[in-house]
Amino acid sequence: MKRLVRNFAISALSLAVVTGCAATNNTSSTTAKITAPSIQVPLAQPPKAQQKLTLNQIMANPDWMGVLAKGAYWADDNQSIYFARQAHQAPVTDFYNLSISGDDEAKKIALNQLHLADQKQGQLSTDGTKKAYLYQGNVFVKTLASGDIKQITKLNTPINEIKYLSNGDIAYWMKNSIFRIHQDSGLVEQIADIKMANAPKGVVEPSGYIAKQQHRLINFVSMQHDNAKAKQDYKKSVAEQDPSFASKTWYLGDNEAVADMSLSADGRYVFVALVDKNYSWRSDKDIMPNYLAQDGYIDAVPARARVAEDNYPGQRFVLLDLVNHDKKEITIEGLDGYDEDVFAQVKAENAAAKGETYNSKKQPRKLRLLQDWTWSQSAMQWHGADDSLLVMVEGVDNKDRWIAQVNLDKGTLTTKHRLHDTAWVNYTFNQFGWLGQSKDFYYLSEESGYSQLYLQQEGGKVTQLTQGKYVVDDVTPTKDGKYIYYRANVDHPGSYNVYRVNTQTGKNEKLTDWLGTLDYQLSPDETKLLLSASSLLKPAELFVQPIGGSMKQLTHYTSKAFSSYPWQAPQVVAVPSTHGAEAIHARVYLPQGYDPKSAEKYPAVVFNHGAGYLQNAHYGFSVYFREFMFHNLLTQQGYVVLDMDYRGSKGYGRDWRTAIYRNMGHPEVEDLKDGVAWMAKNAHVDAKRVGTYGGSYGGFLTFMALFTEPELFQAGAALRPVTDWAHYNAPYTANILNTPDIDPIAYERSSPIEHAQGLEKPLLIMSGVLDDNVFFQDSVRMVQRLIELEKPMFETAIYPVEPHGFKQPSSWLDEYRRIYNLFEQELK
Structure with missing residues (x-):
């Protein structure tokens, strides 16, 4: 049940037939507001349909409306885009490449060429000359100037994530192991081997009278013990002194599992979030029966846990120093309000209903890395130039969200920003990150009552970059940190456009002029916007717009049968509330x-x-x-x-x-x-x-x-x-x-x-x-x-x-x- 203008005024009588508006070159931050029809204005009469609709047509396979583009992203050359199309319930997805010039038709990518397509989630090297990406769980590297692509790994076990390190090496991890590909030699080094088990005890010294007596009286027994100890010491010395050996194994105990982890820019530190290994989002008491299973019997499908039985245990954080092989437990006392009784009022009310009294007391709360439902950004943000680390942590009780800096020497957290809500902290609007190569960082927060964009400087000074009764989301900072692009519904709650703010002057600019909803992506060279935009009667199509220029439509996948029908556009109105809303x-x-x-x-x-x-x-x-x-x-x-x-x-x-x-x-x-x-x-x-x-x-x-x-x-x-x-x-x-x-x-x-x-x-x-x-x-x-x-x-x-x-x-x-x-x- 989750997983869903502007620059001109629209009269109430025209709202019924508005289908969208072409963009203009106007980038002014001062825009006219769209106003919904008031109750004094007569509603517009709808156009008369040429033919009657039928339920059979409406509820038919939706492909008759058109198979639209989805998942679009920029090619590295800034001159074309990639996207996918998939017919309703089709078993496979087709992928396409399309020039933004608009002169050519989209070209379907052959199966044997898919690995060469620029990857949306690729990682750029520090100098910006190369891009590493995963395809089918393997690492590929593209030299951006030439377009040459080289496959680095060819494994059956998929790689989970990759990262360019500050010196140009590539790190990747598979399950709980982290590897480093040295750019100069191509050597693959395992730099972290994390095992969720207790460390081996090794050779145990005899204890107790009988054991000691056995070793004292029986030479063979004592010889076996001494040889085993010598062999153990030798292996330890070889592992420490022989440069051909991989790094030591980390044993983090057998009671937990790795929930998430992140590697520092120089490859020295790993921040790890651990969770009780026995926790599962699935119910251990219930199933969902499928009465029409293929074998003719009832299939017992696993079911998720209910809120009444789901008890998330929270996460524990540790920091691993891969150079010194040192582990630090991260303490949470540095989070403001980490031990508050945030349910005191609620518990008191429920206790009173039963004729009881609730006595509030402080105790540490259960925490976890925040996972926003709408973005794929990590809750662990390492600075690109040094080992500074920001983490976004939330209370399992949903009342707090913290942005904290990790002290790598002490294993402590320092609160940089706390968002508290007596109801609940929103599971959207949580983007944050470092701004360019500076020590400033940006973040979204609803503390003003609306999701707005903030900038916190290295010294702690906070600047609100946007403000008003509108919602900001989908934040994209430029590489140099001069601008932050964002989406917002400034002119009307029901219409979204793309804006940017100058982080030095605070000036906001409106970049698109669209009546409807849209999503955007900034091109790699930061000169153009790729837009997926829709209006009341038009499903989303792809557009391109140069910064400061006009929108140009790239795709036309809505079917003629759908677009030619005289659909009635709903009128967007504002209904007065009699309940104080x-x-x-x-x-x-x-x-x-x-x-x-x-x-x-x-x-x-x-x-x-x-x-x-x-x-x-x-x-x-x-x-x-x-x-x-x-x-x-x-x-x-x-x-x-x-x-x-x-x-x-x-x-x-x-x-x-x-x-x-x-x-x-x-x-x-x-x-x-x-x-x-x-x-x-x-x-x-x-x-x-x-x-x-x-x-x-x-x-x-x-x-x-x-x-x-x-x-x-x-x-x-x-x-x-x-x-x-x-x-x-x-x-x-x-x-x-x-x-x-x-x-x-x-x-x-x-x-x-x-x-x-x-x-x-x-x-x-x-x-x-x-x-x-x-x-x-x-x-x-x-x-x-x-x-x-x-x-x-x-x-x-x-x-x-x-x-x-x-x-x-x-x-x-x-x-x-x-x-x-x-x-x-x-x-x-």
Whole structure:
């Protein structure tokens, strides 16, 4: 349930047909704001479709819409790009190369040439002349000036990671062993052999009376002991003095496993994070049954642990000095608040509910390296010129995120920045790193209420480089540290552009001018942007834009059948809140022939997006492309459709995100209630003929709306829905509701199964049996609960071969045919 403008004003009446805007050369940081239609402005009438949509077409194999480019990245020559295309459910992916000149068609890369393609995750040498990369688990090196490529390893056991060292050597690691390829000789040296075992005891001296007597009286026994000891000492001396021997083995104990590790720029130090070897994200008590296994029997598929049983033990940090063969345990006392009782208030409330008293006390908290869900950057950042190390650590309790410097001599941490949140620290917006070759570092933080970009100088002075009520993400510093590029929704929460800030002057520049959503990559020579951009009616295509220039479209993979159809673009509106919140951004679709003065009011459907923390009321093409088409079909049948970014959604800052802390399903339903009232007032909707539906988190909200506000909707469809948060996963749920053992109040308040007695209107429950995200068991438990409550107004549909995200077009068709029939029956 995770894993989803500007420079000119757009009038309310034009919003229904806006599909995107070409870029301009304007790089000014002062831009006009896009304003959503106010409730006083009449909504624009939708265009009339030339033909009626059908569910069979909408839910068909999506390849008819076009097989789009994905995973695009720059070639090293800055003159072409690489990307992949994969047809729906195709077993293999095709890779392409395309010149940015736009003069040639994309060229499909042959299988025997894939290893020569420039690799997106390659590592540049310190002098910038070479690039090392992994392909199929082996090391390749490319000389950038000539383009020559040399394969360095040819192994069956894949290499996990590579790194250019400061002297030009290449380091790589396989599992827990680190190797160094010497550039001058080609020698492969194992510089670290880490074994998760106890060190061998070696020859043991006799102890106790009987053993000592044996050695004293029996010459053969004492001779064996002395020879073994001499042999042991000899091997030790040879290993220490013979230069042909590899480095000593590190024995880190047999109780833990390596969670992550990172090598310093000069290859001397290794920072290692260790975790209890017995911990597993899988449940040891449960399985997910596959009733249609290929052998005809039931296949017991392993299942993830639930938040109620998942107890992550935290990590322990050690530093290995490969030169002196010295190990230091990293102490955590240098982290501000490392021993705070961050759950004191929550525990006191839960104790009081049971008539008990909670006494707060300090104790060290469980920590781990932070793993952001949206970026692949390491939480361990070594400086490129020396052995300075920054680490990003988070509390397992989700309340703190620290950026700390590691003292390599003492094995201590020094807090450079602490981000504390009484709700939870966001699992996005955590990029950080050194700025060029300086000792300054940048980082993202939500401390102002919105994700903004900060710079901390070597002396500790902090400068906020961006500020405002908008979200900054996707940070890219230039090699010299002069600029930092970033993406932000400055002009409107639902539209994103690329900006850059001068780290010396603090001047921000807007580089793209796009109405929609986009992702970017800075070219290797830092003169151009590769963009993947979409708008309301246009799926994402690839564009290139020189810095200071205009966008040029590179790909045209959206099918003619899709692009030529007169789709109705949703209008992006701001719904006033009556519950003390900011305005609720939403998409609204109006019915064909919409007449606000007609005698009969319209029925309506409210769609609830999934993931909770996801943004869908934006100006880009929705990830819910099937739902977008379904909503167009509903408008042809006379419905108004509303799609709201309720509280908890992404893109609106920290307070909007954390409004659901310990209270999931209640603020969001208040927002849905405001949405229905808004439609009744502004879209000529009959408030007594409104239904709702959604999947995953959207299914959860459908439950909560029907159970806690039974008069709000006349029918609802819950797809792959969460019914009890204690059964969902720990990484997501523990952020918002803490854990069931600490905060049962939050779980009982927020879980639909606790409110099922409120059901009074028709409900459709639909789940995939092979859903390894929201278990099918969620729906099974809810069905039994409703049966025992003697609720007659629900039906259930199951999909035996489907995971969380359905795959088969026939399943999509069956699912949405049932949703459509429910609304036709109950709302008309």
